Amino acid sequence: MSLKLPSIDEVTTINRDGSHYFLHPADVSGRFTVARRVFALLLIGLYAALPWISVNGFPAVFLDVRQRSFHLFGFTFAPQDLWLGFFAITGLGFSLFYATALFGRLWCGWACPYTVFLEHVYRRVERWIDGDAPERRRLEAAPWTPKKTLRRVAKHGLYGAISLIIAHVFMSYFVSLPRLWSMMADRPGDHLLAFGIVMFLTFALYGAFAWFREQFCIILCPYGRIQSALTDENTMVIGYDTVRGEPRGVRGRGGSTGAGDCINCLRCVQVCPTGIDIRNGLQLECVGCANCVDACDAVMQRLGRPTGLVRYASMNALAGKPTAWLRPRVYLYTALLIMGLLALGFSLTRLRPFQLTFVRLPGAAYYVDPSNNVIRNQFQVRLINKRMQPQTFVITLEGAPAGTTLSGPEPHFQLGPQEQRIVVTTVEIPRASYRGHQPLALRITSEPGAQSSVKKFEFTGPDPRLLDESFLQP
Numbered sequence: 324m325s326l327k328l329p330s331i332d333e334v335t336t337i338n339r340d341g342s343h344y345f346l347h348p349a350d351v352s353g354r355f356t357v358a359r360r361v362f363a364l365l366l367i368g369l370y371a372a373l374p375w376i377s378v379n380g381f382p383a384v385f386l387d388v389r390q391r392s393f394h395l396f397g398f399t400f401a402p403q404d405l406w407l408g409f410f411a412i413t414g415l416g417f418s419l420f421y422a423t424a425l426f427g428r429l430w431c432g433w434a435c436p437y438t439v440f441l442e443h444v445y446r447r448v449e450r451w452i453d454g455d456a457p458e459r460r461r462l463e464a465a466p467w468t469p470k471k472t473l474r475r476v477a478k479h480g481l482y483g484a485i486s487l488i489i490a491h492v493f494m495s496y497f498v499s500l501p502r503l504w505s506m507m508a509d510r511p512g513d514h515l516l517a518f519g520i521v522m523f524l525t526f527a528l529y530g531a532f533a534w535f536r537e538q539f540c541i542i543l544c545p546y547g548r549i550q551s552a553l554t555d556e557n558t559m560v561i562g563y564d565t566v567r568g569e570p571r572g573v574r575g576r577g578g579s580t581g582a583g584d585c586i587n588c589l590r591c592v593q594v595c596p597t598g599i600d601i602r603n604g605l606q607l608e609c610v611g612c613a614n615c616v617d618a619c620d621a622v623m624q625r626l627g628r629p630t631g632l633v634r635y636a637s638m639n640a641l642a643g644k645p646t647a648w649l650r651p652r653v654y655l656y657t658a659l660l661i662m663g664l665l666a667l668g669f670s671l672t673r674l675r676p677f678q679l680t681f682v683r684l685p686g687a688a689y690y691v692d693p694s695n696n697v698i699r700n701q702f703q704v705r706l707i708n709k710r711m712q713p714q715t716f717v718i719t720l721e722g723a724p725a726g727t728t729l730s731g732p733e734p735h736f737q738l739g740p741q742e743q744r745i746v747v748t749t750v751e752i753p754r755a756s757y758r759g760h761q762p763l764a765l766r767i768t769s770e771p772g773a774q775s776s777v778k779k780f781e782f783t784g785p786d787p788r789l790l791d792e793s794f795l796q797p
C-alpha cells in the first residue's frame with residue numbers, strides 16, 4: 324500500500340467511494356516537533372492534575388453539579404451566577420478570533436485537546452505497536468495473520484484503556500476525585516448515570532481517536548470552518564515559499580538547471596497528519612501543526628540550503644510583500660477582547676456567596692406617621708444563600724441620621740444551604756432628624772468570609788418646609 328498523493332480537488336482522507344482512507348503520517352523531528360511535544364505533555368499533565376490541586380478548599384476545577392456549585396481556581400459560582408458564563412464564553416470566543424487573526428490555526432496545531440490527544444497519545448501508541456509509516460501501511464494491506472491480529476488487539480486494547488482513563492479524569496471534574504474513587508469501588512449499578520456517562524465518553528473517545536481521527540478537524544469542527552472568515556493575507560500561517568521553491572526539481576547531474584529549492588521529495592506530504600500538500604497553498608484541512616516545516620527544514624539542511632522553504636509566515640510575506648500586523652480586524656478584536664476582559668474582571672469583583680435584591684415596595688413612596696412623628700419608607704429585601712453551607716448575615720444601615728430605625732429582618736440571621744428569604748423592611752427617620760430626601764445604604768455582610776454587598780438608595784419624604792408641626796402632633 325503506497326502513499327496516496329493529495330489533490331487540491333479532493334479530501335485525501337475520503338476515498339472516491341466515500342470510505343475513510345487511513346492516513347499514516349511519517350515520523351518527523353525538529354524544533355517545532357519537540358516544542359509541540361513538550362507543550363502537549365504540559366497540557367496533558369495539567370488536565371490530569373487539575374482535580375488534584377486544591378484552591379480555597381476545593382479542586383482547582385470542580386463543576387459540582389450535584390451540589391449546584393461550580394469551583395474555578397478559587398472562585399465559587401452558584402447557578403445564579405451563570406450569567407457570568409456569557410462573559411467567559413464571549414471572552415474565549417474573542418480570544419480565539421484575536422489569536423486566529425494574528426497567528427492562524429495556532430490553537431488547532433498546538434493546544435486543541437483533540438489534536439493533543441490524537442497526535443501525542445493515540446498516534447504514539449500506534450507508532451509504538453505498529454512501527455513507522457511504511458510498516459503501518461504494509462500491515463494494513465497485509466492479510467490477517469496471528470501476528471497482525473495480536474498487534475491489532477494490543478493497539479485497540481490500549482486505545483480503549485486510554486479512553487477509559489481520559490473519561491474517568493473528565494468525570495472527576497464533576498464529582499471530585501475522592502467521590503470518583505468511592506464510586507469506582509462500588510458496583511456500576513449503584514451509580515448508573517455516572518457509569519453510563521463514563522462508558523459513553525469512553526466509546527466516543529475510542530471511536531474518535533481510533534477511527535474518525537483527523538476527519539473531525541476536516542469535516543466537523545466549526546472552528547476549522549470559520550477560520551477562513553477570520554484570517555487574511557497578513558495572518559501568520561504555515562505556507563510554502565513558491566517564489567523560492569518553484570519550479571520543483573533536482574538541480575545539476577541531469578536535473579534541471581533552473582530548478583527552485585523544492586526537490587519534490589514529498590517529505591512535507593508524508594508527515595502531514597491531514598494528508599494535504601502544503602505546496603498547493605493554504606487549505607482548510609491544514610491544522611497548523613508545523614510537521615511540514617520541520618520535515619522540509621531537515622531536507623534543506625541535508626542539501627545545504629537555507630531552511631524556511633515551508634515556514635510560519637503571512638501569505639503577503641510568502642509573496643514578497645510586507646506583513647501588516649496592525650490592521651482593522653486586529654484593532655476590532657483587541658477592543659472586543661479588552662472590553663470582554665474588563666467586563667469579566669468587574670463581574671468577578673462583584674461575585675458574592677449570596678444574592679441580594681433590594682427594591683422599594685410599590686405604592687406610596689413614603690408615609691408620614693403623625694402618631695409617632697416619623698417618616699417611613701418601605702422596601703423588600705430578598706436574600707439567597709448561594710452556598711451549600713449555612714451562612715449568617717449581618718444587616719446594617721449606613722448614612723442614617725440619629726434615631727433612624729430599621730425593622731423587618733433581625734440584625735443577625737441565618738440562612739440554610741441555598742435558602743431564600745424575602746422580608747419587608749421598614750426604615751423610619753424621626754421628624755426631628757428629617758432634612759428631606761437623603762441617600763442611605765443598606766449593607767449585608769456574610770459570615771464567614773465577611774463579604775459585603777451594599778445597596779444605595781434614597782430615603783424619600785415630603786419637603787421638610789411643608790411639614791406642619793401641628794399636622795404631626797395629633
Ligand code: SF4
Pocket residue numbers: 561591594595596597598599600601608609610611612613614615616
Ligand atoms: S500542511 Fe503542514 S502544518 Fe498543515 S496540517 Fe499538514 S503538516 Fe501540519
Ligand code: SF4
Pocket residue numbers: 563568584585586587588589590591592602618619622632633
Ligand atoms: S519537503 Fe520541502 S523540498 Fe520536499 S517536497 Fe516538501 S517543500 Fe519540497
